[in-house]
Amino acid sequence: MKILLYFINNVLSQPIFIIGIVVIVGMAAEKKSWDKILPSTLKAIIGFTMINVGGQTLGTALLPLQLMISRIFRVKAPNLTDIGATQASSLASIGTEMALIFALGFLVNILLARFTPLKFVHLSPHVSFFFAGMIAALLKFNTKLTIVPLVLIGAVILGLYMTLSCAYVNILIKPVKGADGFTLGHSSSSGLLVASILGKFLGNKDHDLEKMKIPKKLNFLREMTIALTIVMTLLFFFLGLFSGNGWIMQNVSGGKDIVVFSITKGVEFGMWITVIITGVRMMLAEIIPAFHGVADKLIPNAKPGLDVPLLFPNYPTSVIVGFLCSLTTGLIGMLILGAANYPVIVFPALIPTFFTGAVTAIFGNAHGGTRGAILGSCANGFLLIFGQALLLPLVGSFAPIMRILSETDYCVYGPILGFFLKAIGGA
Amino acid sequence: MIKIVTVCGAGVGSSMMERLFTQQILDGENIEGVVDASDIGSVDPNSYDIVVTTSDFADQLSETKAEVIRINNLMDKDYLKKELLAAIAKINQSEEN
Numbered sequence: 001m002k003i004l005l006y007f008i009n010n011v012l013s014q015p016i017f018i019i020g021i022v023v024i025v026g027m028a029a030e031k032k033s034w035d036k037i038l039p040s041t042l043k044a045i046i047g048f049t050m051i052n053v054g055g056q057t058l059g060t061a062l063l064p065l066q067l068m069i070s071r072i073f074r075v076k077a078p079n080l081t082d083i084g085a086t087q088a089s090s091l092a093s094i095g096t097e098m099a100l101i102f103a104l105g106f107l108v109n110i111l112l113a114r115f116t117p118l119k120f121v122h123l124s125p126h127v128s129f130f131f132a133g134m135i136a137a138l139l140k141f142n143t144k145l146t147i148v149p150l151v152l153i154g155a156v157i158l159g160l161y162m163t164l165s166c167a168y169v170n171i172l173i174k175p176v177k178g179a180d181g182f183t184l185g186h187s188s189s190s191g192l193l194v195a196s197i198l199g200k201f202l203g204n205k206d207h208d209l210e211k212m213k214i215p216k217k218l219n220f221l222r223e224m225t226i227a228l229t230i231v232m233t234l235l236f237f238f239l240g241l242f243s244g245n246g247w248i249m250q251n252v253s254g255g256k257d258i259v260v261f262s263i264t265k266g267v268e269f270g271m272w273i274t275v276i277i278t279g280v281r282m283m284l285a286e287i288i289p290a291f292h293g294v295a296d297k298l299i300p301n302a303k304p305g306l307d308v309p310l311l312f313p314n315y316p317t318s319v320i321v322g323f324l325c326s327l328t329t330g331l332i333g334m335l336i337l338g339a340a341n342y343p344v345i346v347f348p349a350l351i352p353t354f355f356t357g358a359v360t361a362i363f364g365n366a367h368g369g370t371r372g373a374i375l376g377s378c379a380n381g382f383l384l385i386f387g388q389a390l391l392l393p394l395v396g397s398f399a400p401i402m403r404i405l406s407e408t409d410y411c412v413y414g415p416i417l418g419f420f421l422k423a424i425g426g427a
Numbered sequence: 428m429i430k431i432v433t434v435c436g437a438g439v440g441s442s443m444m445e446r447l448f449t450q451q452i453l454d455g456e457n458i459e460g461v462v463d464a465s466d467i468g469s470v471d472p473n474s475y476d477i478v479v480t481t482s483d484f485a486d487q488l489s490e491t492k493a494e495v496i497r498i499n500n501l502m503d504k505d506y507l508k509k510e511l512l513a514a515i516a517k518i519n520q521s522e523e524n
Contacts, residue, residue: 003473126439151463181502224437225468277466280439285464288443306502307440313481313499351437 015095026235026290050279108159185305195376203368233266322361387411438466
């Protein structure tokens, strides 16, 4: 008994061991030999650590944004949440629950596909992993649950989310080109619902946005790291401009002028994003085949829920237009929140803005042409920014990760779940 | 030993899936090879024999000696198999000469 307790308190409380165990179990199910399992497990653990360190440091790199926005809007809210304060324990404090909810939530999704008419298997582990983190954080910081019930409840919530989001996107995806045989397993689903409804009722299908060709030169925006570095540099630059160059040099940048300062910050941001994405890739490279393997074995007739870029080749114009529309409304939302003295500083999360913006435009276009695409992706930008503002205070130490990765479903379902937990008294 | 890389915008979603399909095809044909997934920003196509990606990214790849397979319906495993085997045959032929 003592040994077991020691094991639980000292080994299983370290998220990297849980991640390791998930990989080992997954690969053992694939009947891989130990010489494959050992390096893969280490790679997954290193990847997880990269996400953790990247998330923490990126949060710190964004601190100047907070100073600038507070200065521009003279935010003097009494309980201004400090980005830096939540850095210390980013993933470490919920990593164990996160990893367990991630693994068990997938099992719930499989069981639902096996025994209910909802035959969908959610095959985007990079989506469900961070969604598991949000659920873990909401339960941990808003209830008094101990680890076992927390993980079980979390897994059921995650499994239901995975199945249901695949199910309703499956209805919406019908008019979308190049989506035969699969649905989307992606955390933009609530935005897709809004975009499809807006497109259907306010748009006109006959004006296809794809008839408009954007210059090929703009294709570099499809390169994630590059697009995000440019946008972040501009964000730092314009906020710096409004704060005043002198003030920035004195209080924020340590004597660098805003041009030099914004470029170095933008590049820094691009670098940390690259670290995080590389971490995600290293962690999941070994888990994804196991997911596919389990699904193929247990539910061969299920419809897979896949990632959004599968649709991008058919909709190059929508991708760029959607990203820019969502980004624009996200920035407008940021200014509204600043002007309203909202106690938490928020700015658009750029990776989500890119992917959800692109895919909401695709769905808006499929249901209501150009107008649908623009309305859909603009609405998505507002959902992202206002939802993030509501979500951040609810997720404690997971907030830095949510500042960079909160896609539409996090921003819509996260606050709903959080406020529900608060309403039932944090039981 | 054939070296293949699958490429997409971020290198975690669709390229990961293509990597899996590619590996399945290689295993099915008993061809020895390694398959990596990468993103368009950091990939070095010249360190691979074959690059699998969508047309829009294929246009952005730097000049390369690698065989580039353009696939726009990422779920079309039959097309991928046909193209892969053709590319591998081509590589094997040039090595023999």
